[in-house]
Amino acid sequence: MMNILAINWANALDIVGFGISMVFILLILLVIVLSLFSKAIAPKVRIPKKNQVAAEATTTAPDNNIEYEEGHLSANDSAAIAMALHLYYAEVHDEESAIITIKTVERRYSPWSSKIYGLNNLVK
Amino acid sequence: MMKTKKYIFILIAFLFSAVSMFVSAQTSTTPLSTSGDTVQTTSITQAENAKSGTAFIEESLVNFVEGMGFANLNWQTIVMIFISCVLLYLAIVKQFEPLLLLPIAFGMLLTNLPLAGLYNPELFADGHVHWDMFANGAGLLDYLYLGVKLGIYPCLIFIGVGAMTDFGPMLANPKSLLLGAAAQFGIFATYLGAIALGFLPKEAASIGIIGGADGPTAIYLTTRLAPDLLGPIAVAAYSYMALVPVIQPPIMRALTTKKERAIKMKQLRIVSKKEKIIFPIFATAFVSLLLPPAAPLIGCLMVGNLMKESGVVERLSKTVQNELMNITTIFLGITVGATATADAFLNIKTLEILTIGIIAFSFGTSGGVLLAKFMNLFTKEKVNPLIGSAGVSAVPMAARVSQVVGQETDPGNFLLMHAMGPNVAGVIGSAVAAGLMLTMLS
Numbered sequence: 001m002m003n004i005l006a007i008n009w010a011n012a013l014d015i016v017g018f019g020i021s022m023v024f025i026l027l028i029l030l031v032i033v034l035s036l037f038s039k040a041i042a043p044k045v046r047i048p049k050k051n052q053v054a055a056e057a058t059t060t061a062p063d064n065n066i067e068y069e070e071g072h073l074s075a076n077d078s079a080a081i082a083m084a085l086h087l088y089y090a091e092v093h094d095e096e097s098a099i100i101t102i103k104t105v106e107r108r109y110s111p112w113s114s115k116i117y118g119l120n121n122l123v124k
Numbered sequence: 125m126m127k128t129k130k131y132i133f134i135l136i137a138f139l140f141s142a143v144s145m146f147v148s149a150q151t152s153t154t155p156l157s158t159s160g161d162t163v164q165t166t167s168i169t170q171a172e173n174a175k176s177g178t179a180f181i182e183e184s185l186v187n188f189v190e191g192m193g194f195a196n197l198n199w200q201t202i203v204m205i206f207i208s209c210v211l212l213y214l215a216i217v218k219q220f221e222p223l224l225l226l227p228i229a230f231g232m233l234l235t236n237l238p239l240a241g242l243y244n245p246e247l248f249a250d251g252h253v254h255w256d257m258f259a260n261g262a263g264l265l266d267y268l269y270l271g272v273k274l275g276i277y278p279c280l281i282f283i284g285v286g287a288m289t290d291f292g293p294m295l296a297n298p299k300s301l302l303l304g305a306a307a308q309f310g311i312f313a314t315y316l317g318a319i320a321l322g323f324l325p326k327e328a329a330s331i332g333i334i335g336g337a338d339g340p341t342a343i344y345l346t347t348r349l350a351p352d353l354l355g356p357i358a359v360a361a362y363s364y365m366a367l368v369p370v371i372q373p374p375i376m377r378a379l380t381t382k383k384e385r386a387i388k389m390k391q392l393r394i395v396s397k398k399e400k401i402i403f404p405i406f407a408t409a410f411v412s413l414l415l416p417p418a419a420p421l422i423g424c425l426m427v428g429n430l431m432k433e434s435g436v437v438e439r440l441s442k443t444v445q446n447e448l449m450n451i452t453t454i455f456l457g458i459t460v461g462a463t464a465t466a467d468a469f470l471n472i473k474t475l476e477i478l479t480i481g482i483i484a485f486s487f488g489t490s491g492g493v494l495l496a497k498f499m500n501l502f503t504k505e506k507v508n509p510l511i512g513s514a515g516v517s518a519v520p521m522a523a524r525v526s527q528v529v530g531q532e533t534d535p536g537n538f539l540l541m542h543a544m545g546p547n548v549a550g551v552i553g554s555a556v557a558a559g560l561m562l563t564m565l566s
Binding site for chain 1 (some may be wrong): 269295296297300301302304306308309311312313315316319320322325328395396398399402403406407410411415427549552553556557561562564
C-alpha cells in the first residue's frame with residue numbers, strides 16, 4: 001500500500017493522458033485526411049447521359065411497358081444455380097479439366113497382334 | 125495425432141533421462157571430486173617417477189563428467205526445460221501460434237541447456253551490446269540476437285506484414301481508424317497497472333504494449349526500453365494473441381446487447397488501385413513527420429504494402445511475404461526464446477507480466493467495443509460494436525472473432541470485411557503508441 005502511495009502518479013497519469021490523446025489526435029488527423037483524400041480520388045461511377053435519361057424515365061414512370069417477365073427464372077433454374085454456387089463455394093465440386101481433346105492411350109507393346117511379328121514369322 | 129504423441133513421448137523421455145543422468149552425475153561427482161585430491165597427489169608422484177596413464181584417464185574422466193551439461197543441471201534449468209516442452213506441446217498439438225511459439229519454445233530449450241553457451245546475456249547487459257566481449261567467444265544465438273537487439277527483425281517482419289495487408293477496408297471506411305485508436309486504450313491502462321505493481325516506467329510501457337496485440341511492435345519496444353523483460357513479454361504477447369478467440373468473445377458479449385450485435389453494416393465502397401498505391405506513401409510521410417520514432421515500423425509496414433499494391437515488383441512482394449518473413453520469423457522466434465533464461469524468467473515479475481498481459485488484452489478489446497457504441501450515438505450509419513474489438517491488431521484473428529460472434533446472433537450478418545478496417549488500423553495504432561512511448565520514455 002505504501003509502495004503504491006510512493007509512486008509518482010502525477011507523472012504516470014501525464015504519460016497516459018498525453019499518450020492516449022496523441023494517439024487519438026494523430027489518427028483523427030489521418031481520418032480527416034483520408035476522408036478528403038478519398039473524396040478527391042475515389043472512383044466515381046458515371047452514368048452516361050443516354051442511360052441516365054432512360055434510368056430516370058424508369059424511375060419516374062414505373063407503369064410503362066417493361067416486361068419484367070423476361071428476366072424471371074423458373075424455380076428449377078434458381079435451384080440449379082443456387083446448388084451450383086453452393087457446391088462451388090463449399091468446394092465440393094471436382095475440378096475438371098477444360099480440355100476435351102481425347103487423350104491417346106499409351107499401350108504397352110504386345111507381340112500377339114503385332115503386324116511385323118506376323119509378317120516375319122510366317123506360318124510354317 | 126499419433127505422430128505428435130510420438131514426438132511428445134520422445135521429449136518426455138529425453139527430459140526423464142536428463143533428470144536421471146543428473147542425479148547419477150551428482151552422486152558420481154562427489155567421490156570423484158574427493159578422489160581428485162588423491163589423483164592430484166598421485167599424479168605429482170607419478171610425474172616425478174614416470175608418467176602413468178591411469179592418472180591421466182582419471183583426470184580426463186573427471187573433466188569430462190564436470191564438463192557435461194547433466195552435471196550442471198539445477199532445478200531452475202530443469203523447470204525451464206519443462207516450460208519449453210509445455211510450450212512445444214501447445215505449439216505442436218494445440219497449434220497455438222505454432223509459427224512463432226515453436227521457435228520461441230525451442231530457443232528457450234537451447235538457452236537453458238547448461239554449458240552449451242549458445243546465448244550469453246552478459247554480452248547485452250545494461251541494455252548495451254558489449255562488442256568487445258564478442259571477441260572472447262560468443263554463442264550462435266548471441267550473433268542471431270543482434271538482429272533483435274538492433275531492431276532489425278521486427279522491422280523485417282513488418283515489411284512482410286505490410287505485403288500481406290489489404291488497407292482497402294480501412295480506406296473505404298476511414299472511421300475505422302478511430303476504433304483502432306480506441307483499442308490502444310489497453311496499452312495505457314496496463315501501463316498504469318504495471319506502475320502500480322512497482323515496475324519502472326520503461327518496464328511498464330513494455331508490458332503495456334502487450335495490449336496492442338502486435339508481436340513485432342512489442343518486441344521492438346521492449347528491446348529499446350526494457351530488454352531484460354523481452355522473454356516473458358514475447359511469450360505473453362504471442363500466447364495471448366493465440367488465445368484471442370478465447371479471451372475476446374465473453375468481453376464482446378458482455379458489453380453489447382443482442383440488438384447491437386445484430387446491426388448490419390452498409391457494404392463498403394470499392395477502393396481504387398490508385399488510392400491503395402498512394403496511401404502507403406502518404407501514411408509513411410504523414411506519420412513519420414508527426415512522430416519520427418514510429419518511422420521504422422510504419423515505414424517498413426508501408427514499403428511492404430506498396431510492393432504488393434503497386435503490382436510492378438511481384439517477385440519482391442512474394443519474397444517478403446514468404447521467404448523473408450519465414451527466415452526472419454525463425455531467427456526472431458529462436459532468439460526471443462533464448463532470452464528466457466532461468467534467471468530472467470523464473471521470478472515473480474514473469475507471473476505479474478502474464479497476469480497484466482491478459483488484463484491489457486481485455487482493456488484493448490473493451491476500448492474498441494465501447495468506442496463503437498459511443499460512435500453509434502452520433503452517427504447515422506450504425507456501426508456494429510463487435511468490429512471494435514478487432515482494433516487490437518492481432519491480424520486477422522481478431523477480425524475473424526468479430527465475424528464469428530456476429531454470426532452467432534445473425535447468421536446472415538457478414539462483418540469480416542468491416543472488421544478488417546479496425547484490424548489493420550490497430551497495426552498503425554499500436555505502432556503509433558509504441559513511437560509515443562519511445563518519445564516519452566527513452
